[in-house]
Amino acid sequence: MKKGDHLFLVDGSGYIFRAYHALPPLTRKSDGLPVGAVAGFCNMLWKLMVDARNTDAGVVPTHFAVIFDYSSKTFRNDLYPEYKANRSAPPEDLIPQFGLIREATRAFNLPCIEMEGYEADDLIATYARLACEVGGDTTIISSDKDLMQLVGPTVGMYDPMKDRQIGIPEVVEKWGVPPEKMIDLQALTGDSIDNVPGVPGIGPKTAALLLEQFGDLDQLLERAGEIKQEKRRQTIIDNADNARISRKLVTLKNDVPVSEGLEAFTLHEPDGPKLIAFLKAMEFSTLTRRVAEATGAEAGEIAAATVAVERADTAHGPDVGAGQPALRLSDEEGAPPTATPEEGRTPSLLSALRAEAAVAGKFDAAAYEAIRDLPTLQRWVAAAQEAGVVAFDTQTTTQDPMQAELCGFALAFAPGRAAYVPLAHKAGDGDLLGGGLLQNQVAVRDALAAIQPLLADASVLKILQNGKFDLTVMQRYGLDIAPFDDTMLISYVLDAGTSSHHNLEALSQRWLGHTATAFKDVTGTGKSAVSFDHVAVERATAYAGEEVDITLRLWRVLKPRLAAEGLVSVYERLERPLVKTLAAMEQRGISIDRQILSRLSGELAQRAAGLEEEVYQHAGERFTIGSPKQLGDILFGRMGLPGGTKTKTGQWSTTAQVLEELAAEGHELPRKIVDWRQLTKLKSTYTDALPAHVDPQTMRVHTSYSLASTTTGRLSSVEPNLQNIPVRTAEGRKIRTAFIAGKGNRLISADYSQIELRVLAHMANIPQLVQAFADGVDIHAMTASEMFGVPVEGMPSEVRRRAKAINFGIIYGISAFGLANQLSIAREEASDYIKRYFERFPGIRDYMEETKAFARENGYVETIFGRRAHYPEIRASNPSIRANNERAAINAPIQGSAADIIRRAMVRMDAALAKAGLSARMLLQVHDELIFETAEAEAEATMPVVKAVMENAAMPAVALRVPLQVDARAALNWDEAH
DNA sequence: ACAGAAGCTTA
DNA sequence: GTAAGCTTCTGTT
Structure with a gap:
């Protein structure tokens, strides 16, 4: 072990008890052997080995050991015979699991360390010290307070069950004193479980206070007479x-004469077949599948290990986990694998190795080359073709790919081998109109001709970051890019929810530990900003080279994780x-009638005035x-209306809901405010903003869809957002009439x-x-009929409305508070509804509880197709944060x-339409709706094709238990088609 | 010039 | 109660 290495020490004994008590259902194998703690332990180990770099610290272990207590008798009993004397025997069903957990450790190819006369904590203290002395870092996998004394600059703790790092600040926060x-x-506080006496009546708060005051225990005991509180003074004396x-008793011994060194x-790489044999013997099917996926082993071909378990009734000695392991794998233990070339690595290990190497790699902007002539470009193209993988990135005049011109x-x-090809950089300052084209740039036509064979080469994988941008730009210049990978999307598939941003800057920071140069630092900001073609070529080369270098390195780190974590098909089929x-x-865009909008805008302006x-x-x-x-001050201050709620900043709330309630009481002003807001909203957000988005060349509106900005897998639409065009009110629908089909279409x-209800039903x-x-x-x-016993025939609309609100509520992870709000009823009444609903549909409650439990266990939830949404705060101790995460976790799979x-x-869709000989073009997506434009004559023939594709979309991956139903309509504008 | 809060639009 | 984006106002940089 050397400087920069990272040692993981798992507190095995501590974990056994925590896993046992944290997993409420008694998990048993089919033969009745209890294995709940073993399951928790194996999942934890696997997660640590695969996911270690997902933790906040982003650390990857180079060294790893699991430490156990040997027996309950240690040197501390010589100091104080009562130490741990009142500890009761472990629960009966835990006893056989001690040995199994040691065997699990060996199946993972990890050292299993224990020593007579010492507790696991002493061994951990000793190894942490040894690691520190050679310059390495240590992470202790435990949340035991007894180990917190070891925390320091090079030693941290990690609680795998709460996914929480424990460093110096966390110790101070929890206990009020540094480690x-x-x-x-x-x-001072003692420990009733371990029978450490301490000082009676002194708890952690008082102890921290006293230590703050006196510095340390010796000072405190020496100057105890100075304590003001009489009773406290006396007990301490x-x-x-x-x-x-x-x-x-509590001081850990960090000089245990250990037999195993850090080397x-x-x-080592986990031995897939050996591990799978053990997991199969334990009947852990989910983990078996995961390990098989990650190690590339064929689980079906591996036989379960034969097990011989020491039962509780045959156990002997103070700690049944001590001594000989209770279980032996049938096959021989192989020699530890020696260093293998990268090609032989499993995806999980490969990505870990690469993550480590990537952080170590340095960036040198001066090393990037500016390509000034065609022969040099051709040499680079040839080199890229030889490599088979090339990161590619465009630099353009604007961020809008429909307007962008290639710079x-x-x-x-x-890594480190990047070049920039300046094509259209201009001389001097941007003020001078048309400041001439710089010399020594490859002609755009020549450069495109040179790069085209590379971008189209089926044997060369192009690596893009947010590839939709580069693809759109290059397609507008007549070039296609295939095949390609997109690092933004890989990150999104892997980490949706753990991190909200998948842009280059964020990914570089997270995975490479490298702060990427900000675009603004190159082009300037605000008024003095220039477009990229006015950036000096040298500076542009440093920036563009860095971007593409980062992209390539990110791909090397992230791509193997897809296979390691079983997410390849999500990425390849859905992203x-x-x-x-x-x-x-996006390039097609949609036609809007600017006259309609301008007329509407005028009307709205008049009425608003x-x-x-x-x-x-x-x-x-x-x-x-x-x-x-100001409105709140006038309504609730000066006019003295009965103010309802305040916002979180203490301002009067003036939401439409509040104003509507006031209006219902007969006040005129609130009604007018509500109306004014509706009109000005429609005007500013839609009638005035949309025409500004009409592309001068195409005369159409081109939105941009973001593939990686939601946690759940939905798309989002920006500049302009065409997913929130009004529809609910008659006034708002007028906006929709402005979205029109082209002539003859x-x-x-x-x-x-x-x-969503169908998905839930399934x-x-x-x-x-x-x-x-x-x-x-x-x-x-x-739903209403089931809940209230009212026949569907002649059902009052109010009854149906309430059931509808409940159905929506279920999808949103219902709460009595929210339902009460939605229906304007008392919370108790809402609570009754929910209770009644769950009585009629107990399966829904079960499903919701199972989803929450899964999220707590794994930190994420999954869709039917395997997409993951992470909720790292699902285990938050703050009940409000936790409840928010639980509702989101319930909603996300749906x-x-x-x-x-x-x-x-x-x-x-496009292939299906083409196959049917139809010319319809898909233009927009609004979450559960697709908008097409087609020739008038083909409209009727198009609808059944569209319907069929949409209704069968889950197949063949998933056969839903319910049919999907799609309604389609054709018209001249969006309002009438909807 | 930018950031956060409040409010409103959609599925 | 879920998931988004845009505009206005307001206070800070």
């Missing part, structure tokens, strides 16, 4: 000896193919109506009916819901599965 004072604190003996802990492009075929599909949709005057009349003064602060809108497998969807009945009416289904439809 080096933990010994004195424990000496009386118990000084107890405190001293307690200190000896023995070097982390140059960059290539990298190995990567959508890049091309969306690029095409009229309302504005009336508002001033009623208020008795002129003020900024759009300022909630029709728009087709096709939307899924109740897709996932939770609820008989009544499945039947209702099979029968094609009104699902909300059916919303995400629906998102996956429409993604699958979109990926297949």
